[in-house]
Amino acid sequence: MIIFDDTIVSVFSDYGIMLPIAASRARKIADKLGSFTTSAPGHFPGSILDIKQTLSVLGKTGDVIKRSDIERVHSAAYVNALFSDNPDGLLKELLNAYELIGPDGKPNRYEPDKAVKPLPALFDKILAQCAGSYLACAAALVTERHFCYFLAGGNHHARYDTGAGFCLINEIIIAARKLQAEGGARIVWIIDVDAHKGCGSAELVSFMRSGVNPGPFEKNCDILTLSIHMARGWPLDAETLRNAAPGRAPLIPSDVEIPVDRGEEPFYISRLGDGLDRLEQLTPPGARPDIAIVVDGADPYEHDELSSSAPMRLSLEQCVERDMLVYDFLRSRKIPSAWIMAGGYGERAWEPPYHFLQTLARGS
Numbered sequence: 001m002i003i004f005d006d007t008i009v010s011v012f013s014d015y016g017i018m019l020p021i022a023a024s025r026a027r028k029i030a031d032k033l034g035s036f037t038t039s040a041p042g043h044f045p046g047s048i049l050d051i052k053q054t055l056s057v058l059g060k061t062g063d064v065i066k067r068s069d070i071e072r073v074h075s076a077a078y079v080n081a082l083f084s085d086n087p088d089g090l091l092k093e094l095l096n097a098y099e100l101i102g103p104d105g106k107p108n109r110y111e112p113d114k115a116v117k118p119l120p121a122l123f124d125k126i127l128a129q130c131a132g133s134y135l136a137c138a139a140a141l142v143t144e145r146h147f148c149y150f151l152a153g154g155n156h157h158a159r160y161d162t163g164a165g166f167c168l169i170n171e172i173i174i175a176a177r178k179l180q181a182e183g184g185a186r187i188v189w190i191i192d193v194d195a196h197k198g199c200g201s202a203e204l205v206s207f208m209r210s211g212v213n214p215g216p217f218e219k220n221c222d223i224l225t226l227s228i229h230m231a232r233g234w235p236l237d238a239e240t241l242r243n244a245a246p247g248r249a250p251l252i253p254s255d256v257e258i259p260v261d262r263g264e265e266p267f268y269i270s271r272l273g274d275g276l277d278r279l280e281q282l283t284p285p286g287a288r289p290d291i292a293i294v295v296d297g298a299d300p301y302e303h304d305e306l307s308s309s310a311p312m313r314l315s316l317e318q319c320v321e322r323d324m325l326v327y328d329f330l331r332s333r334k335i336p337s338a339w340i341m342a343g344g345y346g347e348r349a350w351e352p353p354y355h356f357l358q359t360l361a362r363g364s
């Protein structure tokens with residue numbers, strides 16, 4: 001199934017944030033898929049449900065993501081700042097996570113005069129998207145094809161005690177650990193194919209294993225991470241690496257770390273295939289993942305418009321081949337998968353996820 005909900009899409013310009021993110025991206029994909037499934041009803045990847053309908057299918061009600069779910073992953077001081085009655089704490093963390101103040105102290109891609117909503121109100125959308133990612137996982141575990149694609153979300157850069165790279169909280173790890181806490185999963189794979197390294201996820205898993213993260217960690221549970229990303233693009237650019245603290249993101253490697261340099265796109269698919277094999281080999285003998293969360297960024301696409309994703313230039317065919325490789329790998333092993341749309345900037349960012357889903361529909 002597919003989760004699409006217009007009400008949780010963040011229109012960043014409403015908050016004065018000037019990023020090249022097309023708010024219409026998810027709507028465009030849903031509309032195009034909708035017309036396809038109408039002409040061929042019942043075809044995989046299945047129904048498109050909004051959050052309310054998804055909750056109903058899963059028999060859940062109310063606020064899905066609670067403060068305790070975030071406390072399981074992020075530091076107490078950071079969560080206190082986000083939920084404080086004093087909005088200045090949240091405002092400061094949002095300005096930092098979305099890089100809205102430059103090194104010179106002046107606004108960066110930020111025009112508060114043009115905002116029609118207060119910046120702290122963005123937190124509600126972020127929590128709703130976090131809920132959507134978790135619900136995609138929950139749906140993948142129980143739906144017939146064990147596949148769910150969430151047309152939003154993907155905040156994978158947020159770290160233990162701070163936001164980063166347009167990510168305030170790390171919804172990927174929050175979803176994984178919530179599933180584990182509820183007994184829905186023990187071993188979780190995270191397969192991150194966004195152009196930017198899944199640096200926050202790697203840090204949080206590292207901290208989890210070393211006992212830094214607060215909250216109980218359930219026995220025999222683990223999260224294994226794979227990230228294939230630009231070798232030198234943010235957060236692995238020279239300046240960010242120079243300022244990075246030892247033992248913190250982005251210096252912490254994922255369990256399977258696959259940097260791809262400029263010009264190495266022809267080797268991308270074979271390296272990803274090798275990486276998936278390594279991920280499987282790292283999984284404890286006799287154990288198998290209960291679910292894979294795929295951070296399915298479209299920003300490696302050659303027509304992506306974010307300057308920081310420019311070092312990676314996959315063609316549309318390569319993007320679809322990438323997704324089909326991951327899909328077939330998981331499907332052949334009967335591993336349920338939740339796909340989170342993640343990065344993708346500019347007017348053509350809808351194309352990779354749409355063509356992947358359309359390929360699945362045609363192949364059913």
Ligand SMILES: [Zn+2]
Pocket residue numbers: 194195196297299309343344
């Ligand atoms: Zn990205």
